[in-house]
Amino acid sequence: MKKTPLYEKHVALKAKIIDFGGWAMPVQYTNVIDEHKTTRSAAGLFDICHMGEIEVKGPQAFDFLQLVLTRNLADQAIGQVKLSALLNEEGGVIDDLTVYKINENSFMLVTNATPREREWQWIKSIKQSKIFDCDLKDISDDTGKLDLQGPRSEEILQKLTQADLKTLRFYHFCESNVAGFKAIISRSGYTGEDGFEIYAESNNIGEIWDKLMETGAVFGLKPAGLGARDTLRLEGGMMLNGQDMDESVSPLEVPYSWIVDAHKEFIGSAALRAKQNSGITKKLAGLEVTGRGIARHGYKVFHKTQEIGVVTSGTFSPTLNKAIGLAFIDINFSAPDVEIEIDIRGTLIPAKIVKLPFYKREKR
Numbered sequence: 001m002k003k004t005p006l007y008e009k010h011v012a013l014k015a016k017i018i019d020f021g022g023w024a025m026p027v028q029y030t031n032v033i034d035e036h037k038t039t040r041s042a043a044g045l046f047d048i049c050h051m052g053e054i055e056v057k058g059p060q061a062f063d064f065l066q067l068v069l070t071r072n073l074a075d076q077a078i079g080q081v082k083l084s085a086l087l088n089e090e091g092g093v094i095d096d097l098t099v100y101k102i103n104e105n106s107f108m109l110v111t112n113a114t115p116r117e118r119e120w121q122w123i124k125s126i127k128q129s130k131i132f133d134c135d136l137k138d139i140s141d142d143t144g145k146l147d148l149q150g151p152r153s154e155e156i157l158q159k160l161t162q163a164d165l166k167t168l169r170f171y172h173f174c175e176s177n178v179a180g181f182k183a184i185i186s187r188s189g190y191t192g193e194d195g196f197e198i199y200a201e202s203n204n205i206g207e208i209w210d211k212l213m214e215t216g217a218v219f220g221l222k223p224a225g226l227g228a229r230d231t232l233r234l235e236g237g238m239m240l241n242g243q244d245m246d247e248s249v250s251p252l253e254v255p256y257s258w259i260v261d262a263h264k265e266f267i268g269s270a271a272l273r274a275k276q277n278s279g280i281t282k283k284l285a286g287l288e289v290t291g292r293g294i295a296r297h298g299y300k301v302f303h304k305t306q307e308i309g310v311v312t313s314g315t316f317s318p319t320l321n322k323a324i325g326l327a328f329i330d331i332n333f334s335a336p337d338v339e340i341e342i343d344i345r346g347t348l349i350p351a352k353i354v355k356l357p358f359y360k361r362e363k364r
Helices: 007-012 032-041 061-068 116-129 153-158 205-219 226-235 269-278
Strands: 016-020 023-028 044-047 052-057 081-087 093-103 106-111 135-138 143-149 173-178 181-186 195-201 282-289 300-303 306-317 322-330 339-344 347-354
Touching: 007 023, 007 205, 023 032, 023 226, 032 044, 032 226, 044 205, 052 061, 052 116, 061 106, 061 116, 081 116, 093 116, 106 116, 116 135, 143 153, 143 205, 153 195, 153 205, 173 205, 181 205, 195 205, 226 306, 226 322, 282 306, 282 339, 300 322, 306 339
Parallel strands: none
Antiparallel strands: 016 023, 044 143, 052 106, 052 135, 081 093, 093 106, 143 195, 173 181, 181 195, 282 322, 282 347, 300 306, 300 339, 306 322, 339 347
16 A cells, blocks of 8 residues: 555554555544544644645646636636536546646646546646647645644644735635745635645655644644544535546536536536436435434435435534435435435435535634
């Protein structure tokens, strides 16, 4: 398994290590519920160095990204982050990724870990077949990434940076320093909480981790693993690449229509128009289990004995104290409050469709 620059720190903290897409990653340090609740009430620190980063630079960097991505980036300001999707020719989702506009001719794409090699090869192939005056560079191995998430994350990080974090808006970033090291600080995350994503050179990320842990101790900061990251993102109604969507799924079938610009041409746009015209037959919807049990990935969904879908993600929500999940549902049964049943180990357990997200933080 590949290891992040922080692997030895996780071992020293007695984390339980698992294979996550070929990476040796901490799934938990204490337990998932403790790390989840700590992130919601104070702050959690996540090692996200396994994710990918790609530089796109040059006079036609913007034009290239307009072709490659579903989102229209025309109104993106320098210092702003935008969520977009990278599709195949059939309109299937290779990845949902974030786009950082460094300056007019320079962007950084931040990809998910599992598909990062697939998408690097894909965008390279697009550039080779279409002539654009821009350069692509995979900087993943040279870049370390930490996610500091939770209501006290601003207080913690402010002690280690000269950047004025109070003025940093959601889904915006600044180039500054953290613990004396050059870094990009982005107000964003994958937990549904306020928080920051921190990018720095991979050979400095260990020292930044140590300083954050030391500084954050008095604020209740704890390290958090992939287990809590999964329960937090699901409460926030966020999808997991490879589980809730993949290349067989279009962004029109998951809650991503808003990052698709129907008025521009991009790779996969013709396929999406054809799918829209022929009619969408399924939708990814939120569900709440009202009976006893937890809906897990792959469990079948029924409506009055008729099979209408399949669960993609499911867990017990530590914040809401109930079982929640995501499932692809026949579009005729995908509206909130529709009563359904989940086949949990041979027994049909009552549930209902609910509006996403399951959890929304209080504005402070």
